[in-house]
């Protein structure tokens with residue numbers, strides 16, 4: 001469309017990578033398996049992440065079986081329970097959410113949304129996926145070694161993580177640490193690619209401040225991940241050495257079963273610092289892409305420009321920066337200096353400011369918007385509500401005096417599932433409903449989608465709301481069973497059973513989603529290139545699904561930001577980013593002409 | 603700053619006319635992206651080694667800290683790594699002047715001295731073991747092995763890139779102009795590893811642990 005103006009004087013084509021020929025698949029294997037096209041890599045990342053995520057889901061069911069109906073299932077031993085918890089947490093946080101948001105959505109959307117043909121280093125990008133897959137395989141392998149996977153909790157705190165009393169202390173913990181190290185290496189390769197692509201390969205006219213917020217979210221999250229993962233890497237390697245070579249980085253001197261182990265002098269707290277220096281930014285590695293995606297979903301489906309775009313960008317960047325100075329709020333009970341705790345409580349509460357600002361801006365975008373309650377929009381609104389919910393309990397937990405009694409109770413579990421379990425999951429679903437038509441050329445079924453939304457959304461609240469209460473009355477986290485603990489009322493057991501039953505219903509309802517994905521692939525309504533009438537570049541490709549090289553012969557030229565909805569005087573209710581002013585406002589042009597000719601007559 | 607100006611742009615204002623009209627065409631080259639990638643990698647590596655240094659310092663404040671036995675060999679290794687960087691820079695300058703012979707000399711000596719550095723590090727490890735100092739519970743030694751090991755891994759990675767460039771120079775017989783970019787990227791990465799090593803060596807391994815002086819100044823030790 002914008003090509004019409006190309007013969008104007010002064011046209012300079014967008015920069016393309018010259019020396020490096022666009023990668024061309026030569027055979028089936030290089031097209032679908034060892035492929036360097038970011039779109040294929042994105043699908044590979046997503047499928048792998050979702051597959052391992054399903055393992056995490058099944059593990060959560062097993063835990064819920066035990067918690068809801070203690071003693072009913074004799075095949076779950078205490079050791080098994082710890083292993084389920086650990087692997088579930090690790091899978092969900094790292095191998096599912098991080099990989100899906102950055103490896104999946106990042107790979108698919110970055111080149112398309114910045115108007116590039118591919119990532120700048122396609123080969124490295126491909127390697128990144130295969131290393132990730134290897135990390136997943138190593139993780140799964142730990143189920144099959146003697147002793148099984150590690151049961152140290154997803155935080156892997158030493159010394160217990162590598163002592164023989166902890167399940168999986170033979171092979172399990174080693175494989176876990178190796179898998180994490182591999183994941184980080186693979187991610188770093190991908191992450192460098194995403195960042196360099198955004199900074200270097202944007203098409204002409206696409207300044208940083210014209211990027212869709214999705215890209216801002218993914219970009220900032222990638223930078224966070226690049227700078228935070230080294231901490232986990234260092235921690236993992238040091239613990240591996242402690243476990244294998246017998247060094248004492250983290251191991252104090254310990255007497256086990258009356259025997260003095262050869263360890264001595266190490267600092268377990270050092271590990272906690274390293275872990276949470278990674279662990280807290282990790283929360284935002286998951287949340288920032290979600291923030292970005294939600295902003296775009298809301299803007300498109302409410303047909304309004306996002307309120308306060310620049311504020312939104314700054315908020316993302318500021319949240320990202322602040323997330324590096326709050327880590328010790330996870331360590332209030334580690335016996336730290338009270339002034340230290342005071343500092344971290346303050347920084348934690350400060351993060352609420354830019355975060356609340358984002359929530360206000362989303363709300364103001366919806367305000368008087370022309371809201372279309374499509375499935376993506378439902379999920380986006382569901383996210384805002386849930387994030388506010390989880391955010392508020394976070395404000396409570398950020399205060400030392402409140403956290404100390406609530407620490408290690410189900411309240412914490414409920415809190416972090418709200419913010420970093422349910423909320424990002426809702427965004428992922430919304431994003432899949434939104435972009436599926438671009439990926440496959442067909443729309444997902446709306447009726448099934450709405451059913452999926454309501455069951456998931458309401459179900460999540462039925463699961464996690466009561467869990468706050470359980471934490472409040474003191475039910476501890478990471479407990480195999482409460483046994484005959486007298487202090488708990490009978491109702492605690494009933495509530496646990498109720499939560500477990502809902503968990504199964506919600507889990508099975510996801511089959512509807514998978515069925516929808518499967519059926520719509522061949523039978524869904526034809527989407528056309530731009531079913532949501534959105535402005536950003538991925539919807540303006542010549543082909544849908546986008547072909548090799550993403551855009552046709554020429555890369556698009558960008559004239560505007562991606563939020564020009566309902567601009568007065570425009571010929572349609574949205575103006576694509578690559579549409580020039582004269583094309584978008586034909587009347588204005590005509591008016592200018594007539595006034596000029598009138599002036600000439602005078 | 604350019605970036606700052608871009609970040610304060612008014613995004614809602616559309617471009618009249620053609621974006622970038624009249625500007626000179628900026629080509630996206632593999633070299634400029636490679637340079638950008640190495641800069642980011644530099645950031646990642648800096649965090650990695652910074653955290654290691656902090657951990658080292660933390661451990662040092664404990665009473666039972668025993669300093670690393672001094673090793674003359676490390677001074678020699680440091681000189682090897684410096685000459686490696688110099689040689690790579692020689693290759694870069696040769697590339698810019700279109701002198702393929704200078705490129706070859708620089709690349710070859712840069713590669714060899716890097717391997718010498720690696721061998722020297724291995725020798726230093728062996729010395730520690732043979733001097734009878736090798737107790738894994740001695741934290742100074744454990745840290746030494748860990749940190750030099752990770753640094754050496756980065757050098758090995760560099761040598762792989764070096765090998766790919768060398769292959770273009772010697773096997774495929776490329777002209778100076780064709781490999782100028784690759785050589786520059788290699789050298790850039792080399793300098794980064796040198797800076798990293800100088801910081802690590804200066805703070806942790808040269809003489810009696812300069813880090814402890816810094817800690818003492820901060821009142822931590």
Ligand code: HEM
Pocket residue numbers: 057060061063064085086088089090092093097152153154155413417420421422425476477478479503
């Ligand atoms: C499918 C729905 C889910 C259910 C029913 C569920 C259930 C559970 C349960 C019962 C626990 C153990 C609580 C304890 O005894 O301490 C747990 C722990 C955990 N879950 Fe989930 N979960 C779900 C999804 C997720 C997601 C999407 C995430 C991603 C952030 C996540 C992250 C975690 C983490 C980090 C832990 C802590 C593991 C540990 O204590 O080491 N979960 N979950």
Ligand SMILES: [Cu+2]
Pocket residue numbers: 279280283326327329330
């Ligand atoms: Cu945190």
